[in-house]
Amino acid sequence: MAIRDLTSERLFIGDDLAAGSRVDLPPPQAHYLTAVLRLKPGAKLLVFNGRDGEWLATLAETHKRGAALSIESLTRPQEWGPDIDYLFAPLKRSRLDYMVQKATEMGVARLRPVITDRTIAERVNSDRMRANVIEAAEQCGILRVPEVEAPTKLDDVLDDWEQSRRIVFCDEAHEGADPIATLEKLGAGPLAVLVGPEGGFSPRERERLIGKTFVTHLSLGPRIMRADTAAVAVLALVNATVGDWRRSN
Ligand code: SAH
Numbered sequence: 001m002a003i004r005d006l007t008s009e010r011l012f013i014g015d016d017l018a019a020g021s022r023v024d025l026p027p028p029q030a031h032y033l034t035a036v037l038r039l040k041p042g043a044k045l046l047v048f049n050g051r052d053g054e055w056l057a058t059l060a061e062t063h064k065r066g067a068a069l070s071i072e073s074l075t076r077p078q079e080w081g082p083d084i085d086y087l088f089a090p091l092k093r094s095r096l097d098y099m100v101q102k103a104t105e106m107g108v109a110r111l112r113p114v115i116t117d118r119t120i121a122e123r124v125n126s127d128r129m130r131a132n133v134i135e136a137a138e139q140c141g142i143l144r145v146p147e148v149e150a151p152t153k154l155d156d157v158l159d160d161w162e163q164s165r166r167i168v169f170c171d172e173a174h175e176g177a178d179p180i181a182t183l184e185k186l187g188a189g190p191l192a193v194l195v196g197p198e199g200g201f202s203p204r205e206r207e208r209l210i211g212k213t214f215v216t217h218l219s220l221g222p223r224i225m226r227a228d229t230a231a232v233a234v235l236a237l238v239n240a241t242v243g244d245w246r247r248s249n
Helices: 027-036 093-105 126-140 154-159 179-184 203-210 227-241
Strands: 010-012 022-025 044-048 054-063 066-076 084-088 110-115 166-170 191-195 215-218
Touching: 010 027, 010 126, 022 027, 027 054, 027 066, 044 066, 084 093, 084 227, 093 110, 093 126, 093 227, 110 126, 110 154, 154 203, 166 203, 166 227, 179 215, 179 227, 191 227, 203 215
Parallel strands: 010 044, 084 110, 084 191, 166 191, 166 215
Antiparallel strands: 022 066, 044 054, 054 066
8 A cells, every 4th residue: 555645645536647747726725725724835745536546736826716736746546346235224414424434444446325214314315425535635645535426215225226237235134143254145246335314224225135135144243233333343244354455466
C-alpha cells in the first residue's frame, strides 16, 4: 500500500484532473479553503475526483467569486475496491450519517437505500448521503467514491434483481452457524449486502428473500446488533473473506 499522506488537506472535486490543468472552484469550496482552512495562494493540497487518482495541487489564486487550483502532479494512481453494493434500510439522521461513512470506509462500490416494510425514515436525503460519502473519502484518502442511488422499495429491487450478483441477507432472526464459513462459500463475483431497519425485517420479507436462489442467508451471531453496528460487522467479515482485505501477495 502506498504510504498515505493523511496530514495534507484533501479535497474532492468533480473536474477531470491532469498535470497542468486549472480548476475553478465553486464558491462553497473556495470559501472552505480560504476562510475555513485559511489557505493562501501558493498553498499545496491534495485533490481527487474518484476517477483519475490523487493529485498534488496549488491554490493558484483567490478572488471574491471563488478560487482556482493549478493541478501539478499525480501522487497516487486511481484505486478501486470490491464490487459490493450495500443495500440498507435508511435510519434516522445521525445513525444514517454514521452508517454511510462506515460503508464508504469499508470500500463499497454503491450505496443503495431500500425501503422495507419497517423502515421509519421515509424521506431520504440523498445529497446528505453524498456529502457523508465525500467527507469519509476526504478524511481517509479513499479514492474510489461510492455512488449513492435513489431510495427504492425492497420489493422492486428484488423484482428487477440482476441475478449474477449474490445478495448476502443479514437476518437478525437466522440461527446460522458460522458467518465466515458461509461467506467463504461465496467465492469471487459481484456481491450485495443487505441490512434491515431498526425494526428488523418483516416475516413476509424474510420469506421472500430466503426463497431466492441468489440470496445467501447470514447470521451475525447470537446477539442482535443495531443496524449501523451490523453494517460494520458484516462489511468487515465480507472484506476479510471475499473482499479485498485478504491480499493475494
Ligand atoms: N432493534 C435493534 C436492532 C435491529 S436489527 C435496533 O434498534 O437497531 C437491524 C438489522 O441489523 C437487521 O435487520 C439485520 O439486517 C442486522 N442485524 C442485526 N443483528 C444481526 C444478527 N445477529 N445477525 C444478522 N443480522 C443482524
